[in-house]
Amino acid sequence: MADPKRVLRELYDVTIPDLDYFIRQIDCRDGCPVKTDGRGYMLAIHNGNLLEGYKIARGPNPFASICGIICGAPCEISCRRDRVDKTLTIRAQKRYLDEWFGLDKQAHIKSLEFSYARGTTKPEPNGKRVACIGAGVASLTCAHDLLRLGYSVDVYEQMPLPGGMLIYGVPNYRLKNEVALNECSAIEVLGAKIFYNTKVGRDILLDELQEKYDALFIGNGLWKSRELPLPGFDAPDIIRGIEYLRVLCAEGRWKIGKQMVVIGGGNVAFDVTRSSVRNGAEKVTMACMESRDEQPADEFEIEDGRDEGIEIINRVGPIAVERGASGQIIGLRVQRVSKLLDSEGKFSPEFIPDTEFVIPCDTIALSIGQGMDQSLFYGWKGELDLERGLIKTERGTCRTSVAGIYAGGDAAFGAALFIDAIKHGQEAARSIDTDLRGTKPYQEFVGMFMTIPPMRDKTYLRTPWKLPTSQPAEVRKNNLNIVENNYTPEEVHAQSNRCLQCHISPVFDGSLCIKCNGCVDVCPTNCLKQVPLSMMNLDLAEGNLRRAVDNYYGIDSASIDPVELDHIGTAMLKDEDLCIRCGLCAEKCPTQAVTMDVMNYSYRWIG
Numbered sequence: 001m002a003d004p005k006r007v008l009r010e011l012y013d014v015t016i017p018d019l020d021y022f023i024r025q026i027d028c029r030d031g032c033p034v035k036t037d038g039r040g041y042m043l044a045i046h047n048g049n050l051l052e053g054y055k056i057a058r059g060p061n062p063f064a065s066i067c068g069i070i071c072g073a074p075c076e077i078s079c080r081r082d083r084v085d086k087t088l089t090i091r092a093q094k095r096y097l098d099e100w101f102g103l104d105k106q107a108h109i110k111s112l113e114f115s116y117a118r119g120t121t122k123p124e125p126n127g128k129r130v131a132c133i134g135a136g137v138a139s140l141t142c143a144h145d146l147l148r149l150g151y152s153v154d155v156y157e158q159m160p161l162p163g164g165m166l167i168y169g170v171p172n173y174r175l176k177n178e179v180a181l182n183e184c185s186a187i188e189v190l191g192a193k194i195f196y197n198t199k200v201g202r203d204i205l206l207d208e209l210q211e212k213y214d215a216l217f218i219g220n221g222l223w224k225s226r227e228l229p230l231p232g233f234d235a236p237d238i239i240r241g242i243e244y245l246r247v248l249c250a251e252g253r254w255k256i257g258k259q260m261v262v263i264g265g266g267n268v269a270f271d272v273t274r275s276s277v278r279n280g281a282e283k284v285t286m287a288c289m290e291s292r293d294e295q296p297a298d299e300f301e302i303e304d305g306r307d308e309g310i311e312i313i314n315r316v317g318p319i320a321v322e323r324g325a326s327g328q329i330i331g332l333r334v335q336r337v338s339k340l341l342d343s344e345g346k347f348s349p350e351f352i353p354d355t356e357f358v359i360p361c362d363t364i365a366l367s368i369g370q371g372m373d374q375s376l377f378y379g380w381k382g383e384l385d386l387e388r389g390l391i392k393t394e395r396g397t398c399r400t401s402v403a404g405i406y407a408g409g410d411a412a413f414g415a416a417l418f419i420d421a422i423k424h425g426q427e428a429a430r431s432i433d434t435d436l437r438g439t440k441p442y443q444e445f446v447g448m449f450m451t452i453p454p455m456r457d458k459t460y461l462r463t464p465w466k467l468p469t470s471q472p473a474e475v476r477k478n479n480l481n482i483v484e485n486n487y488t489p490e491e492v493h494a495q496s497n498r499c500l501q502c503h504i505s506p507v508f509d510g511s512l513c514i515k516c517n518g519c520v521d522v523c524p525t526n527c528l529k530q531v532p533l534s535m536m537n538l539d540l541a542e543g544n545l546r547r548a549v550d551n552y553y554g555i556d557s558a559s560i561d562p563v564e565l566d567h568i569g570t571a572m573l574k575d576e577d578l579c580i581r582c583g584l585c586a587e588k589c590p591t592q593a594v595t596m597d598v599m600n601y602s603y604r605w606i607g
Contacts, residue, residue, distance in 0.1 A: 032078075033422070034061050034426065038093075043496070045096070045493065046497050050100050051101075063137050063140075067419055071091050076089070080500050080580070095487075116605075123147075125150050132156070134409075136219055136220075139164075141421070143190075152191075154193045155194040168250055173278065200376040201375045215405070215432045217408065217425075217432070223370075223372070227366070228263065230318065238364050240365070241365055257329075261364050262365045263332070268370070283311070287313050289340060289349060332359045334358075336355035337352070338350045384400055445603045449599055456582070470485060509594075512592060521588075525580055527575045
């Protein structure tokens with residue numbers, strides 16, 4: 001029979017903060033795949049120390065300049081400020097630092113000294129040889145990190161220029177080829193030897209590479225457009241988006257008609273459509289199966305595309321290519337879509353009967369996804385495990401099913417951001433070094449805490465969000481200049497001030513607290529709450545919280561009835577998702593039980 005004294009209550013799951021906890025509160029850093037400290041370089045910008053800011057931005061990322069211009073910015077998605085009003089413009093502020101430091105080849109060579117990666121720019125050769133397939137960011141990041149450890153690294157690239165999709169997939173109105181080439185050139189200066197116009201599986205076989213090198217890294221990307229399995233869409237005059245961009249991005253020519261329809265709704269589809277506006281099409285229409293809210297493309301791509309005159313028709317699926325008497329394309333027949341996914345969330349579109357119509361056009365392009373060119377395995381006696389057309393690869397290590405072969409980037413994990421591919425290159429380099437030399441590298445963190453006055457200037461909460469300006473649509477669609485302008489010094493100073501400074505946190509001293517609740521009352525986001533001990537889930541974290549409570553109060557809480565536990569003590573809980581580091585709790589506290597403490601940390605690689 002249940003004890004009537006024991007009352008059912010809501011239990012709060014809580015965490016006892018340690019160094020790792022406070023580091024994870026820097027949400028922009030925690031959200032970045034390579035752990036770039038956006039907070040750190042924004043504070044440096046606001047303090048006027050631009051060189052320190054650039055060093056922080058460059059340290060964990062050999063492609064910092066690229067990320068300052070085109071990164072998908074997962075740091076901004078993670079940013080705590082987004083829970084207040086609008087996220088910080090972290091990527092644009094990095095671009096400001098990049099352009100201040102310089103985007104020429106010599107600037108990038110100089111930046112090699114700022115790397116946080118293990119090793120040095122002048123290591124002793126260790127006698128090990130590694131081959132990287134593809135000269136995209138995954139392979140070149142892997143090469144960068146291995147070269148610093150004394151490895152000899154050769155890169156085999158099928159194209160005449162390095163950079164992979166940076167050069168052959170990103171339009172010049174988003175990223176100038178010169179910037180990407182300069183950043184790649186710095187890694188060549190570091191020691192990477194790149195064999196251009198050399199396609200693995202044609203000019204050299206995997207078997208030969210395995211014989212010559214101690215390890216292989218495959219970072220060849222997704223260079224094939226996914227086909228549409230409907231009659232008529234495999235015709236040679238149907239443009240494949242990736243192949244089309246490969247030509248245009250390398251400043252080549254591709255003749256198209258006056259009216260173009262692009263099938264697809266993602267970022268690559270927008271690259272195709274917006275490039276076609278600049279390639280002479282008078283009208284470009286996007287036929288997209290998703291609704292406006294479901295479209296996978298970034299919001300700014302959709303808005304910028306609309307501004308440039310692109311018509312987007314949502315919730316339609318392609319049915320057939322309409323052709324004239326002489327076989328020329330005259331339109332795309334589509335049908336309205338009622339829903340895309342089945343009850344299990346799988347792609348299973350359903351069409352609305354009697355809703356077919358034709359979009360007039362003379363050119364059709366497919367941009368519905370990408371696949372890997374598997375011809376690199378031609379003539380190879382080995383066999384890698386594949387999964388859904390990708391190389392089956394262990395997350396975190398980039399090891400494949402074949403010993404000595406590693407993979408990363410889109411060919412291993414599917415289409416993702418450039419910063420994800422950079423992360424894979426770093427992970428693969430660590431795994432290669434571990435496997436070949438028996439190292440066990442890890443990051444050692446050192447934290448320092450100090451109390452500061454809580455009176456931070458509250459203008460940071462009132463500074464309005466502002467993106468960099470862009471070229472007017474009517475101007476930019478007629479040239480290949482980068483669409484987005486850089487911040488002015490005044491703009492970047494104001495935007496960096498919006499950082500909430502997540503390394504600063506309120507800290508509570510229970511021995512000084514008089515339970516006046518003043519800190520709770522004054523909190524503008526309701527992130528603080530006082531609760532009795534009985535409302536805490538004391539058994540979390542293998543009982544560490546219960547032990548901490550028992551040691552503090554000198555009790556055995558497990559043997560005490562919850563009702564009695566209420567009279568023993570109270571806990572102050574803080575919701576980190578809501579705290580904006582305003583310091584009002586510390587200002588209000590009459591006993592200084594609440595202080596604003598700064599956590600400054602540093603780390604180094606061990607092993």
